[in-house]
Amino acid sequence: xxxxxxDGLYCKAGDFYIDPWCPVDRAVITHAHSDHAHAGCQRYLxxxxxxxxxxxxxxxxxxxxxAAWAAPISFQxxxxxxHPAGHILGSAQIRVEHKGEVxxxxxxxxxxxxxxxxxxxxxxxxxxxxxxxxxxxIYRWRAQPESFAEINAWWRANQKMGRASALFxxxxxxxxxxxxxxxxxxxxxxxxxxxxxxxxxxxESGVALPPTQYTGDVAKAxxxxxAIIIAPPSANGSSYLRKFGPVSxxxxxxWMRIRGTRRRRSIDHGFVLSDHADWPGLxxxxxxxxxxxxxxxxxxxxxxxxxxxxxxxxxxxxxTRFEGERDESGxxxxxxx
Amino acid sequence: MKRFADLYTALDETTKTSAKVEAIAAxxxxxxxxxxxxxxxFLIGRRPKRLIEIRKLRAWAIEEAGVPDWLFDESYQAxxxxxxxxxxxxxxxxxxxxxxxxxxxxxxxxxxxxxxxxRRRESLIGAWREMDERQRFVWNKLITGAFRVGxxxxxxxxxxxxxxxxxxxxxxxxxxxxxxxxxDFYAQLTGADxxxxxxxxxxxxCLAYPIEGDIRQLENPGDWQVEWKWDGIRxxxxxxxxHTFLWSRGxxxxxxxxxxxxxxxSLLPEGTVIDGEILAWKDAAPMPFAxxxxxxxxxxxxxxxxxxxxxxxxxxxxLEDGGHDIRESPLETxxxxxxxxxxxxxxxxxxxxxxxxxxxxWEDLEALRRTSRERGVEGFMLKRFGSPYRVGRRRxxxxxxxxxxxxxxxxxxxxxxxxxxxxxxxxxxxxxxWDKDELVxxxxxxxxxxxxxxxxxxxxxxxxxxxxxxxxxxxxxELVFEIAFEGIQKSPRHRSGIAVRFPRxxxxxxxxxxxxxxxxxxxxxxxxx
Ligand SMILES: [Zn+2]
Ligand SMILES: [Zn+2]
Numbered sequence: 001x002x003x004x005x006x007d008g009l010y011c012k013a014g015d016f017y018i019d020p021w022c023p024v025d026r027a028v029i030t031h032a033h034s035d036h037a038h039a040g041c042q043r044y045l046x047x048x049x050x051x052x053x054x055x056x057x058x059x060x061x062x063x064x065x066x067a068a069w070a071a072p073i074s075f076q077x078x079x080x081x082x083h084p085a086g087h088i089l090g091s092a093q094i095r096v097e098h099k100g101e102v103x104x105x106x107x108x109x110x111x112x113x114x115x116x117x118x119x120x121x122x123x124x125x126x127x128x129x130x131x132x133x134x135x136x137x138i139y140r141w142r143a144q145p146e147s148f149a150e151i152n153a154w155w156r157a158n159q160k161m162g163r164a165s166a167l168f169x170x171x172x173x174x175x176x177x178x179x180x181x182x183x184x185x186x187x188x189x190x191x192x193x194x195x196x197x198x199x200x201x202x203x204e205s206g207v208a209l210p211p212t213q214y215t216g217d218v219a220k221a222x223x224x225x226x227a228i229i230i231a232p233p234s235a236n237g238s239s240y241l242r243k244f245g246p247v248s249x250x251x252x253x254x255w256m257r258i259r260g261t262r263r264r265r266s267i268d269h270g271f272v273l274s275d276h277a278d279w280p281g282l283x284x285x286x287x288x289x290x291x292x293x294x295x296x297x298x299x300x301x302x303x304x305x306x307x308x309x310x311x312x313x314x315x316x317x318x319x320t321r322f323e324g325e326r327d328e329s330g331x332x333x334x335x336x337x
Numbered sequence: 338m339k340r341f342a343d344l345y346t347a348l349d350e351t352t353k354t355s356a357k358v359e360a361i362a363a364x365x366x367x368x369x370x371x372x373x374x375x376x377x378x379f380l381i382g383r384r385p386k387r388l389i390e391i392r393k394l395r396a397w398a399i400e401e402a403g404v405p406d407w408l409f410d411e412s413y414q415a416x417x418x419x420x421x422x423x424x425x426x427x428x429x430x431x432x433x434x435x436x437x438x439x440x441x442x443x444x445x446x447x448x449x450x451x452x453x454x455x456r457r458r459e460s461l462i463g464a465w466r467e468m469d470e471r472q473r474f475v476w477n478k479l480i481t482g483a484f485r486v487g488x489x490x491x492x493x494x495x496x497x498x499x500x501x502x503x504x505x506x507x508x509x510x511x512x513x514x515x516x517x518x519x520x521d522f523y524a525q526l527t528g529a530d531x532x533x534x535x536x537x538x539x540x541x542x543c544l545a546y547p548i549e550g551d552i553r554q555l556e557n558p559g560d561w562q563v564e565w566k567w568d569g570i571r572x573x574x575x576x577x578x579x580h581t582f583l584w585s586r587g588x589x590x591x592x593x594x595x596x597x598x599x600x601x602x603s604l605l606p607e608g609t610v611i612d613g614e615i616l617a618w619k620d621a622a623p624m625p626f627a628x629x630x631x632x633x634x635x636x637x638x639x640x641x642x643x644x645x646x647x648x649x650x651x652x653x654x655x656l657e658d659g660g661h662d663i664r665e666s667p668l669e670t671x672x673x674x675x676x677x678x679x680x681x682x683x684x685x686x687x688x689x690x691x692x693x694x695x696x697x698x699w700e701d702l703e704a705l706r707r708t709s710r711e712r713g714v715e716g717f718m719l720k721r722f723g724s725p726y727r728v729g730r731r732r733x734x735x736x737x738x739x740x741x742x743x744x745x746x747x748x749x750x751x752x753x754x755x756x757x758x759x760x761x762x763x764x765x766x767x768x769x770x771w772d773k774d775e776l777v778x779x780x781x782x783x784x785x786x787x788x789x790x791x792x793x794x795x796x797x798x799x800x801x802x803x804x805x806x807x808x809x810x811x812x813x814x815e816l817v818f819e820i821a822f823e824g825i826q827k828s829p830r831h832r833s834g835i836a837v838r839f840p841r842x843x844x845x846x847x848x849x850x851x852x853x854x855x856x857x858x859x860x861x862x863x864x865x866x
Contacts, residue, residue: 258416258761
């Protein structure tokens with residue numbers, strides 16, 4: 001029903017692509033991260049919650065159509081519907097049904113609750129195309145409140161030491177999830193321009209976030225040592241940080257679980273927080289679909305495929321471009337998301 | 338144990354020395370002596386030898402984690418460190434432990450050595466079930482004998498000094514030598530009185546930085562005592578209460594390996610400590626360092642070895658005279674006294690005063706320095722007249738002025754991942770030079786590049802892999818590096834027929850192509866140059 005072509009994952013019967021990596025005629029988009037939503041397509045279809053962020057990324061000229069959650073849409077007799085994936089605002093799994101056979105493309109997903117997007121909903125299917133960014137059992141997230149408690153404690157400790165807290169996170173999705181988890185009674189939350197723009201889109205889409213301010217908008221004598229600054233990872237080591245005075249840096253990512261990755265980034269503190277499913281999450285999501293055939297994309301595909309095969313499923317790795325330069329260099333989450 | 342694991346994390350997360358000292362001091366100040374002394378013991382790098390074979394550790398961890406072997410190995414590829422892998426892979430703990438560090442070390446860690454496998458397995462799995470990930474990581478490092486943390490001894494000394502209020506130089510002397518990690522020792526270490534000190538205890542070595550830039554910045558050559566920089570084993574020869582001790586700079590007691598130097602001890606006055614260099618020495622000249630390596634490589638010393646490769650100590654400095662610490666007296670005073678002691682022990686033939694090099698100008702010294710290689714030395718040591726004998730590596734009073742290293746342009750041929758924090762990058766390289774139209778491996782190097790360059794080479798390796806042999810990859814011969822090294826000699830064991838000492842990457846020659854690399858003939862010509 002779906003196969004990988006040079007332009008992306010293609011449904012011949014319905015003549016549409018899912019998250020194509022080249023400009024095509026009709027694209028169904030799981031979510032607005034750059035490795036899934038490429039510019040230049042004639043028409044886009046995405047979830048109702050995704051339309052705002054996709055518009056912000058694609059500009060006013062793009063032809064974007066949005067679909068209500070779970071509403072069936074017909075492409076030449078192929079029925080397509082979108083179901084929440086829990087990854088970022090508007091992220092969807094795409095269900096494709098043709099002549100009684102059902103495939104689901106997960107896009108990126110996580111199972112943990114996230115106040116900035118709808119929770120993942122398992123969808124029964126015959127074939128499940130799953131992401132496997134963290135497809136190894138060493139990747140196991142701890143309870144989310146612990147991670148946020150650690151981040152808030154770090155912010156407080158920095159305040160005491162008289163230095164600003166700069167927290168790096170991907171500007172779409174991770175940044176807003178972090179902001180929603182911060183304790184705004186500690187101090188002011190300042191954001192890099194790229195983050196603040198998306199905060200606005202999130203708020204317009206109805207997501208409640210604590211008050212934030214653009215770092216360029218503050219008065220001259222501002223006391224940065226009380227503030228937390230949310231910025232994309234590319235701001236680390238750049239002149240952007242200079243104006244904050246003494247600063248402690250943090251980075252929030254699933255890759256931070258490995259000591260080598262933490263140490264290689266020149267940051268003071270690594271927080272383990274991901275918008276992707278961990279190993280137990282992948283296994284339980286796959287199980288909940290009831291699928292007998294599983295295809296894995298992103299990251300550690302081979303171990304997941306072998307594990308599933310050994311547990312009686314038909315499984316294979318799918319070569320896609322969702323990962324960009326996937327290696328263990330620690331820079332990948334920005335691309336992999 | 339939790340607090341020690343937290344200390345480890347704090348030290349691991351910062352590169353700022355002041356923050357490290359603070360973290361250690363805070364730990365020591367709030368710990369009972371029986372924990373504090375173990376912490377110091379581990380932090381200064383005194384670690385127990387491996388207590389459990391890796392093979393068994395792996396098998397028990399696989400069982401406890403409930404994963405197949407292949408998945409354990411795949412995960413190892415991603416983590417690159419067995420202790421960390423096990424810490425991350427095991428199920429969440431089912432209990433918590435509030436037991437202190439000394440309990441875990443004395444009651445659980447050290448007894449592992451005498452136990453049978455069933456007991457060790459039970460003890461280990463029990464420990465894992467009580468520990469969180471941080472504790473497990475530190476614990477696994479300890480039981481595998483691989484505990485390492487990025488602090489120098491001098492930082493630990495500073496923290497102890499801060500907590501105890503005792504001068505850092507005194508502390509640094511007290512932590513030298515052989516001591517047992519007991520609360521009694523901790524009391525001695527941090528106490529005001531230390532007259533009952535261990536008679537074998539050496540002093541911290543004074544080390545020199547290399548001189549950078551123009552030598553003339555040192556101004557008047559007459560202000561400096563110039564000595565040859567000998568290439569041997571830096572050590573301290575101690576004579577106290579009719580006993581002789583010989584310590585290496587690595588704080589290893591090596592008296593037994595040098596019977597001729599131990600015998601020399603009886604010719605020294607009571608209460609003498611000499612800083613010097615042990616060399617293989619024959620016919621009034623040093624033998625190549627390889628001879629010394631051959632000698633120290635042997636477990637048992639044969640009569641023949643003692644005859645063929647006799648050792649001598651070239652004396653640099655006198656640290657203790659008549660039982661008094663004289664490190665604060667000026668260099669020339671210490672040297673004059675050293676000369677007397679060497680003269681009075683001259684009959685041994687194994688003690689030589691490091692000769693002072695006389696020259697009128699820096700130009701004359703530069704000319705002499707160029708004769709270093711034929712003399713079997715590494716260049717000069719410069720010591721400022723009037724200076725004390727300091728602790729550790731300091732700038733200002735002592736400089737090493739080495740001969741330029743050899744350098745060769747070579748092609749990157751193989752790469753493999755590093756260990757620890759470099760495990761997920763290709764950081765260990767093998768370089769090759771041309772033998773006619775074939776590239777032969779000639780040196781391995783893994784230091785000298787910036788993080789940025791390492792990342793670039795890593796990306797190159799991934800894109801240009803030709804073949805994989807386990808973790809090792811052969812790559813398209815394209816990148817050229819200038820490899821610097823200190824010594825070169827013939828070696829039938831190596832395919833290239835040569836072996837080099839301390840190779841490292843001096844520069845990435847992005848301006849050169851593989852064809853421009855050096856040939857085996859030009860490199861061989863360096864031998865004896
Ligand atoms: Zn994504
Ligand atoms: Zn993705």
